[in-house]
Each structure stands twice: as C-alpha cells, then as structure tokens.
Amino acid sequence: MTPAVPLGAFIAVSAVLFFIGCAGVLTRRNAVVILMSVELMLNAANLALVAFSRRFGSTDERGSVFVVFVFVVAAAEVAVGLAIVLSAYRTRPVVNVDEAHAMRG
Amino acid sequence: MSFDFLEVAIFAILTIAIIGAGAAVVLVNRITSAALFMAFTFLCMAGMFLLLGAETIAAFQVLIYVGAITVLILYGVMFTPQGPRDQGLFFQKQTPWAAVLVALIALPVVVLSFSFKDGRPLPRGGDLVPLATSLFGDFAFPFEVASVLLLAALVGAIVLVKRDDEETR
Numbered sequence: 583m584t585p586a587v588p589l590g591a592f593i594a595v596s597a598v599l600f601f602i603g604c605a606g607v608l609t610r611r612n613a614v615v616i617l618m619s620v621e622l623m624l625n626a627a628n629l630a631l632v633a634f635s636r637r638f639g640s641t642d643e644r645g646s647v648f649v650v651f652v653f654v655v656a657a658a659e660v661a662v663g664l665a666i667v668l669s670a671y672r673t674r675p676v677v678n679v680d681e682a683h684a685m686r687g
Numbered sequence: 688m689s690f691d692f693l694e695v696a697i698f699a700i701l702t703i704a705i706i707g708a709g710a711a712v713v714l715v716n717r718i719t720s721a722a723l724f725m726a727f728t729f730l731c732m733a734g735m736f737l738l739l740g741a742e743t744i745a746a747f748q749v750l751i752y753v754g755a756i757t758v759l760i761l762y763g764v765m766f767t768p769q770g771p772r773d774q775g776l777f778f779q780k781q782t783p784w785a786a787v788l789v790a791l792i793a794l795p796v797v798v799l800s801f802s803f804k805d806g807r808p809l810p811r812g813g814d815l816v817p818l819a820t821s822l823f824g825d826f827a828f829p830f831e832v833a834s835v836l837l838l839a840a841l842v843g844a845i846v847l848v849k850r851d852d853e854e855t856r
Contacts, residue, residue, distance in 0.1 A: 639806020
C-alpha cells in the first residue's frame with residue numbers, strides 16, 4: 583500500500599520553508615527577526631529528517647533521533663543568541679544588524 | 688470506502704498554512720506579529736509530524752518550539768524597543784540581490800525534491816518505543832553531550848546578560 587501523500591511533497595514543503603527562512607536571514611535588518619528565520623530553517627530541516635526517517639525505507643527511527651538533537655541545539659542557540667542581542671543592545675542601543683557594525687565592546 | 692482524500696486535504700491545508708505563515712514572518716513589519724506567525728508555523732509543523740506518524744516528535748515540537756522558543760523570542764521582542772519604522776527601512780539594502788540568489792538556488796532544489804520516491808514505510812503504531820530505544824541505546828553518549836551543551840548554553844546566557852554595575856546599586 584502506498585501512502586496517500588508522497589514523500590516528495592513533504593520534502594518540497596520543507597525546502598520551500600527552508601528558503602523562506604534563508605531569505606529572511608539575508609534580507610531583514612532586525613536581529614530578533616533574523617533569529618526567528620533561523621528557527622524556521624531549523625524546523626524545515628526537522629520536517630525533512632522526520633519524512634525521510636518515516637518513509638524512506640529505514641529500519642528504525644534514527645532520523646527522528648537527530649530531530650531530538652536539533653531541538654536541543656535550537657533551544658541552546660536561541661537562548662545564547664537572544665543573550666548576545668540583549669548584551670549588544672545594552673552596549674550600544676541599536677537592534678538592526680547593519681547599524682551594529684562596530685564589534686569592539 | 689477510502690479516507691485517503693482526507694489525508695491529502697489535511698496535508699494541503701497544513702502546507703498552505705506553513706508557507707503562508709512562514710512568508711508572513713519574513714514580510715510582516717511588526718515584530719510581535721512575526722513572532723506569533725512563527726508560533727503558528729511551528730504548530731502547523733507539529734500537525735505535519737502527526738501526518739507522518741511521528742507522534743512523539745510532534746509532542747516535543749509543541750512543548751519546545753511552540754512553548755519555550757516562542758516565549759524566549761517574545762522576551763527578546765519585549766526587551767528591545769521596536770519603534771514603528773517606514774516600509775523602506777525594515778529590509779536591508781542588498782534585498783534584490785539576496786532574493787535573486789535565494790530564488791535561483793530554491794527553484795532547482797524544490798523541483799528536485801519531488802523526485803524522492805517512497806521506500807517501505809515504517810509500521811504504524813507510534814514512534815515512542817523505537818525512538819527511545821535508539822536514543823538511550825546507540826545514541827546514549829550524544830545524549831549526555833547534549834545535556835552538557837544545554838548546561839553550557841544556560842551558563843553562557845546568564846553570564847552574557849548579567850549586569851555588572853555594582854556601583855549603581
């Protein structure tokens with residue numbers, strides 16, 4: 583029996599969401615929105631991992647194990663990223679990345 | 688009578704919601720709206736995981752992404768003032784080049800991604816037991832390393848946002 587929704591459709595949705603996040607990282611000025619776009623890209627990768635793990639003929643759930651690790655890394659990344667944004671804002675009150683070009687503290 | 692059309696319909700609704708809300712995160716000017724659109728994208732992604740039969744991952748998605756990460760992002764929005772800006776200022780100067788570059792890479796990737804064919808699907812009946820068997824069996828050492836990473840991120844975040852203005856207190 584073949585599934586009603588093919589694997590390629592899930593991968594295509596994942597690719598579209600990944601490139602939406604990619605465009606957000608490249609074009610937005612606000613540092614918090616850039617972090618949100620990075621989260622979108624990570625989540626798109628999660629969808630591809632789960633789809634391949636469930637549908638590509640694997641024998642166990644190893645792809646989903648990587649999704650769990652991506653969850654861990656995403657949580658750590660957003661915590662440290664927001665801390666960097668906040669401490670940079672405290673040093674110089676700008677939140678747009680193209681204005682915060684001086685890296686010295 | 689087959690209910691396969693229901694799966695296709697749910698997939699279509701979730702696809703439209705994910706791509707629409709994902710595009711709204713990038714295009715909407717108000718930061719709070721962008722954060723809530725991001726939470727909606729994550730919620731629809733949990734539905735996608737349910738459609739694939741990965742119930743445990745869907746539960747983790749709701750707990751970690753829709754719960755924790757959205758709250759963290761909203762904290763970040765609250766602590767940095769977001770004044771109203773005119774439409775021309777919330778994109779960077781290199782936006783046309785970036786859009787062309789992303790579109791050039793995205794088109795072949797999206798077209799190629801339809802070429803993946805289904806293998807033998809995993810049996811239904813939940814992914815909790817195989818997930819836990821892999822995670823605590825073969826991947827026990829990476830699991831412990833992940834806990835060290837979380838501890839390091841916790842300490843790092845606290846150190847980064849700690850105020851060191853002893854003289855003002």
